[in-house]
Amino acid sequence: MSHVSKVDVSFTDLNEIKEACARIGAEFLEGQTTHRWFGNWVGDYNTADAAYKHGVKPEDYGTCLHAIGVPGSKTAYEAGVIRNQNGTYGIIYDNWCGGKGLEKVIGQNADTLKQAYAVVVAKKQVQRKGFRVVEVTKDDGRIQLLATK
Amino acid sequence: MPQQISIMVGTDGAVEIETTGFSGKSCKDATAGLEKALGVTKEVSLKREYHQQVRQQQRAQR
Numbered sequence: 001m002s003h004v005s006k007v008d009v010s011f012t013d014l015n016e017i018k019e020a021c022a023r024i025g026a027e028f029l030e031g032q033t034t035h036r037w038f039g040n041w042v043g044d045y046n047t048a049d050a051a052y053k054h055g056v057k058p059e060d061y062g063t064c065l066h067a068i069g070v071p072g073s074k075t076a077y078e079a080g081v082i083r084n085q086n087g088t089y090g091i092i093y094d095n096w097c098g099g100k101g102l103e104k105v106i107g108q109n110a111d112t113l114k115q116a117y118a119v120v121v122a123k124k125q126v127q128r129k130g131f132r133v134v135e136v137t138k139d140d141g142r143i144q145l146l147a148t149k
Numbered sequence: 150m151p152q153q154i155s156i157m158v159g160t161d162g163a164v165e166i167e168t169t170g171f172s173g174k175s176c177k178d179a180t181a182g183l184e185k186a187l188g189v190t191k192e193v194s195l196k197r198e199y200h201q202q203v204r205q206q207q208r209a210q211r
Binding site: 003004005006009010012013109111112114117121122124126128129131140141143146148149 | 190
C-alpha cells in the first residue's frame with residue numbers, strides 16, 4: 001500500500017527548534033525571556049496574523065520563554081519562543097522592516113525556521129525507523145528527504 | 150522493491166509525505182510517528198498501487 005499525506009508543521013520539541021536554529025544560522029538564546037522589538041505596541045498592526053489575534057496579549061509583547069536572534073547583530077529584532085494555548089510552541093517577532101534583518105535568517109513568517117524544523121524532525125524520525133536518508137535541495141528552495149531501506 | 154519515503158518540505162515548512170514499496174498497512178505504520186512529530190495531518194490519499202492491490206485481492210477471492 002502506498003499513500004500521500006500533507007502535514008501542517010507545528011513546533012512541539014524545543015531541542016529540535018534549537019537544531020533548526022543552528023541549521024539556518026540563527027542563534028537560540030536559551031532562557032532569554034525578552035526579545036528585542038520596537039518596544040511598545042502602537043496598535044498599528046491589525047491583520048489576521050497579528051499576535052493579539054492569536055492569544056498573545058499586547059502587554060505581553062516582547063516577553064517569551066526563549067529568544068532567537070541574528071548572531072553578531074545588536075540591531076536586528078529577535079524572535080520570541082512562546083507557549084501556545086494548545087501546548088505547542090509559537091514564534092513571535094516584530095516584522096517591521098523585515099524585523100530589521102531577522103527575516104533574512106528565519107524567513108518571512110519564520111518560514112525558513114519552520115522548514116529547517118520540519119527537516120530536522122523528519123530526518124530523525126525516519127532514521128529512528130532504520131531508513132537511510134538523502135537530502136536534496138531543489139532549485140525552488142524546497143528540501144526533499146529520500147528515505148529508503 | 151525497497152521501501153521508500155519521500156518527504157518534501159516546502160519553503161513555508163509544509164510537508165508532503167509519499168510512500169512507495171510498502172505492503173499492507175505498513176506504510177501508514179511507517180509514517181504515523183513521522184506525521185505526529187511534525188504536526189497536524191491535513192489530507193491523506195491512497196495511491197494507485199493501493200487500489201490495484203485491492204482489485205487484485207478481490208479477483209483472487211472470486
